Amino acid sequence: MSCYIGVDLGATCIKLALLAEDWKVVKRIELSTADFPKKSLLIRSLEKHILRLGESLKVKPKGVGIGVPGLVDPEKGLIHYLVNIPGWENVHLKKILEKSLEVPVFIDNDVNLMALAELCIGQAKGKKNVVCITLGTGVGGGLVLEGKLYRGTSFSAGEIGHIPLNETGPVCNCGGIACLERYVGNRYIIEKARDKLKQRSSSIISDLIKDDFSRLTPEILSRALKKGDSLAKEIWQDIGRKIGIVLSGVVNLLNPEMIIIGGGIAQVGEVLFKTIKETIKKRAMRIPAEKVSIVPAKLKKDAGLIGAAILVKLEGARRTIPEFI
Amino acid sequence: MSCYIGVDLGATCIKLALLAEDWKVVKRIELSTADFPKKSLLIRSLEKHILRLGESLKVKPKGVGIGVPGLVDPEKGLIHYLVNIPGWENVHLKKILEKSLEVPVFIDNDVNLMALAELCIGQAKGKKNVVCITLGTGVGGGLVLEGKLYRGTSFSAGEIGHIPLNETGPVCNCGGIACLERYVGNRYIIEKARDKLKQRSSSIISDLIKDDFSRLTPEILSRALKKGDSLAKEIWQDIGRKIGIVLSGVVNLLNPEMIIIGGGIAQVGEVLFKTIKETIKKRAMRIPAEKVSIVPAKLKKDAGLIGAAILVKLEGARRTIPEFI
Numbered sequence: 001m002s003c004y005i006g007v008d009l010g011a012t013c014i015k016l017a018l019l020a021e022d023w024k025v026v027k028r029i030e031l032s033t034a035d036f037p038k039k040s041l042l043i044r045s046l047e048k049h050i051l052r053l054g055e056s057l058k059v060k061p062k063g064v065g066i067g068v069p070g071l072v073d074p075e076k077g078l079i080h081y082l083v084n085i086p087g088w089e090n091v092h093l094k095k096i097l098e099k100s101l102e103v104p105v106f107i108d109n110d111v112n113l114m115a116l117a118e119l120c121i122g123q124a125k126g127k128k129n130v131v132c133i134t135l136g137t138g139v140g141g142g143l144v145l146e147g148k149l150y151r152g153t154s155f156s157a158g159e160i161g162h163i164p165l166n167e168t169g170p171v172c173n174c175g176g177i178a179c180l181e182r183y184v185g186n187r188y189i190i191e192k193a194r195d196k197l198k199q200r201s202s203s204i205i206s207d208l209i210k211d212d213f214s215r216l217t218p219e220i221l222s223r224a225l226k227k228g229d230s231l232a233k234e235i236w237q238d239i240g241r242k243i244g245i246v247l248s249g250v251v252n253l254l255n256p257e258m259i260i261i262g263g264g265i266a267q268v269g270e271v272l273f274k275t276i277k278e279t280i281k282k283r284a285m286r287i288p289a290e291k292v293s294i295v296p297a298k299l300k301k302d303a304g305l306i307g308a309a310i311l312v313k314l315e316g317a318r319r320t321i322p323e324f325i
Numbered sequence: 326m327s328c329y330i331g332v333d334l335g336a337t338c339i340k341l342a343l344l345a346e347d348w349k350v351v352k353r354i355e356l357s358t359a360d361f362p363k364k365s366l367l368i369r370s371l372e373k374h375i376l377r378l379g380e381s382l383k384v385k386p387k388g389v390g391i392g393v394p395g396l397v398d399p400e401k402g403l404i405h406y407l408v409n410i411p412g413w414e415n416v417h418l419k420k421i422l423e424k425s426l427e428v429p430v431f432i433d434n435d436v437n438l439m440a441l442a443e444l445c446i447g448q449a450k451g452k453k454n455v456v457c458i459t460l461g462t463g464v465g466g467g468l469v470l471e472g473k474l475y476r477g478t479s480f481s482a483g484e485i486g487h488i489p490l491n492e493t494g495p496v497c498n499c500g501g502i503a504c505l506e507r508y509v510g511n512r513y514i515i516e517k518a519r520d521k522l523k524q525r526s527s528s529i530i531s532d533l534i535k536d537d538f539s540r541l542t543p544e545i546l547s548r549a550l551k552k553g554d555s556l557a558k559e560i561w562q563d564i565g566r567k568i569g570i571v572l573s574g575v576v577n578l579l580n581p582e583m584i585i586i587g588g589g590i591a592q593v594g595e596v597l598f599k600t601i602k603e604t605i606k607k608r609a610m611r612i613p614a615e616k617v618s619i620v621p622a623k624l625k626k627d628a629g630l631i632g633a634a635i636l637v638k639l640e641g642a643r644r645t646i647p648e649f650i
Contacts, residue, residue, distance in 0.1 A: 145470055152581070153453065153616050157580040163574035164574050165489075166492055167490055167570055176608045255481045286500065288478075288482075292478075
């Protein structure tokens with residue numbers, strides 16, 4: 001029996017898990033990213049928890065796979081930077097962890113790993129051209145083209161969240177202007193909802209947050225939508241429309257057979273998916289719009305962990321570190 | 326010695342040529358697209374001129390390659406539709422021409438053929454990930470990914486001209502809204518220039534067109550720029566900025582090592598290229614922006630013809646029609 005350790009290093013929380021060879025999670029740990037303002041503390045905590053997970057079975061894990069929300073050189077295991085977690089510039093995380101953990105470590109962009117997981121055991125199984133997008137603190141993307149993960153020339157491909165939605169607009173965290181993420185990333189959804197709420201009094205949202213704007217979250221907006229609140233519907237439709245417009249451009253450019261939507265706010269469900277689908281149908285060119293199906297991620301919250309474990313299996317086989325495998 | 330016939334069916338003019346195996350044009354014919362309002366007339370004229378070209382050497386051409394500005398199924402040789410030439414819906418051009426000409430005929434999108442030509446003997450030789458864009462009546466695109474022409478699931482990939490520049494805006498010929506082409510396609514450049522000229526009197530452009538707005542063309546705007554006209558500079562910078570914004574999104578999505586810019590208005594030169602480069606540097610993410618070089622097409626006006634001839638060689642070898650080769 002083989003087992004793998006997967007790590008999903010998110011801007012909000014960090015998930016670590018021990019996965020069996022059928023990609024089921026055997027044991028898991030969750031940490032809050034905000035608890036580690038210093039990079040060195042987080043790395044030490046990762047080491048501690050990975051070692052603990054590794055000891056929970058009698059079999060030594062084949063290695064550690066780590067997904068991060070940012071630009072990575074997967075060959076060097078180097079994190080260039082993380083868009084929504086400050087302080088992570090040019091970190092040789094693979095080298096650091098391999099030294100302390102003495103197992104092979106592989107690092108990739110988190111949405112690439114989600115795409116890998118969906119390609120191997122999820123919605124994209126057997127598909128050739130698939131676009132993955134994750135909606136959360138940031139808006140990430142991963143591309144499967146001609147049946148393989150497409151990483152681009154310096155491994156930074158897939159940044160759907162940083163396709164401009166408008167010529168002019170607000171400045172994005174990435175330095176760009178009017179990027180999709182700057183409109184539909186969690187914090188901007190909340191900002192927009194707050195502004196709209198201030199103009200209107202009759203919304204279930206005000207009751208749900210007990211008029212305390214600091215309690216406003218995408219989850220609250222999603223609950224209000226389920227209760228039939230018209231302001232919540234308006235907000236989610238606007239988000240769906242914006243995502244749909246950028247995806248129309250992606251559909252015209254890449255002519256994919258499938259777009260997989262995952263991440264926190266994708267859980268909002270039908271209203272969001274319906275608006276995205278309608279927008280693509282209306283705005284993308286007929287031939288590619290007819291060809292593409294828009295589906296939710298199959299693997300949900302564990303997609304990143306599973307993809308990280310699959311990465312270890314794939315990369316481990318290709319780039320064997322003899323003493324560990 | 327082998328020879329090939331290449332056809333570049335554009336919205337403004339139709340070029341036909343006989344090419345030698347070193348891809349040099351041996352003989353050429355140019356027709357005006359506006360002279361053929363009826364599809365059947367154009368097809369008959371194509372047949373006549375292809376036969377005439379084919380007879381000019383003692384060797385029988387290996388086949389005919391045709392590039393068209395629109396959506397094509399290259400396997401069936403079927404034209405789905407041409408965005409800027411009305412009346413060309415669902416035309417089995419390959420079948421029609423093979424019947425009358427008795428040589429193999431291959432059809433592809435014109436910018437795919439330009440990309441193929443640049444990949445085989447132009448700027449992209451030896452490159453892996455390259456984006457081609459052509460600026461003219463329409464704005465076309467072709468993608469080389471992992472060293473191969475990427476056509477997408479229904480062969481419609483690469484439509485950079487139909488990536489939205491804004492959430493809202495004017496309706497495009499393709500049915501979409503605020504597509505790049507709707508701002509920087511030839512006719513829209515002229516429209517915009519006319520509006521600006523009406524507001525301002527002191528421009529060389531007014532002299533060049535002798536105050537007759539119907540004489541306004543991108544070439545006139547380009548001549549005015551070369552004479553140092555500030556309005557012309559403003560117009561071309563605005564065009565460059567718009568193209569640069571959409572290409573920033575493409576750079577973030579595909580992380581290409583090179584973007585090749587071709588087509589009529591690319592001849593404007595430095596001001597346009599400088600603005601495009603500056604916009605990408607400013608708006609795309611740092612890592613992919615540093616990696617990509619923005620270059621003019623090497624093969625200029627004959628790129629489409631050369632790509633069409635190369636298509637015949639490549640496809641002919643793969644899908645031999647025994648009696649002709």
